[in-house]
Amino acid sequence: MTKPVETDTIGVMSNTGPLMSAFQCGWTDRLDRYCSVIYITASELAEFDKHGWTEEIHRLMDDGLVAVVEPLTEQEKEEAEWVAKRIAAHPTSGDPDWPNHLPEAEAMVMMHQRTHLMFEQILLDEKAARHVAQEQGLGLTGFPGVLTTRGTGQLAHPG
Numbered sequence: 001m002t003k004p005v006e007t008d009t010i011g012v013m014s015n016t017g018p019l020m021s022a023f024q025c026g027w028t029d030r031l032d033r034y035c036s037v038i039y040i041t042a043s044e045l046a047e048f049d050k051h052g053w054t055e056e057i058h059r060l061m062d063d064g065l066v067a068v069v070e071p072l073t074e075q076e077k078e079e080a081e082w083v084a085k086r087i088a089a090h091p092t093s094g095d096p097d098w099p100n101h102l103p104e105a106e107a108m109v110m111m112h113q114r115t116h117l118m119f120e121q122i123l124l125d126e127k128a129a130r131h132v133a134q135e136q137g138l139g140l141t142g143f144p145g146v147l148t149t150r151g152t153g154q155l156a157h158p159g
Contacts (some may be wrong), residue, residue: 001044011036011037011119011120011121012035012040012119013038013039013040013107013108013110013122013123014038014040014122014124015039015040015044015122015124015125015126015129016044016047016051016103017124018041018123018125019031019048019053019066019123019127020048020051020053021125023053026124028060031060032065034109035065037067038060038066038067038123039066039067039068039110040068041072041103041110042069043103043106044069044106044107045057045101045104047103050138051067054120060138066078072110073113076106078102079104079109079112079113080109083101083108083132084098084099084100084102084104085098085101087101087104087126087129087132088100088101088128091128092127092128093127093128101129104129105120105129107124108129108138111136112136112138114116119158121139121140122138122140123140
């Protein structure tokens with residue numbers, strides 16, 4: 001079982017998609033060049049397991065690049081449900097089943113609620129989730145943004 005981490009390290013919050021993209025192309029080294037730490041929610045661990053990336057995510061956790069945030073409070077869970085429903089209802093969503101959007105919704109809630117973690121951006125690749133994050137005023141990018149930083153040391157917003 002993984003140990004949740006709460007720290008003041010500057011980093012990013014991520015959904016599973018950008019990390020799985022890094023695993024698929026073998027470019028996880030791009031992640032640690034631009035992120036001091038990548039936070040994920042505990043529910044995302046099940047997503048990595050479901051898609052066959054258990055070993056890879058645990059390797060990044062062992063290396064200290066990925067950290068699991070403390071579980072959501074009841075208030076945060078309610079807010080995440082509301083955000084997940086907004087994502088599912090968005091016209092660009094390919095999945096109207098809101099529980100399937102809870103991992104990215106939880107990541108967005110963390111951006112608002114866990115300000116002591118000093119997230120710089122949230123990594124999201126799903127179009128509907130990106131729209132909702134933009135509506136909430138969250139700084140965001142995705143794996144394409146990590147790839148296009150070209151040594152600037154700053155994550156790009158791919159648009």
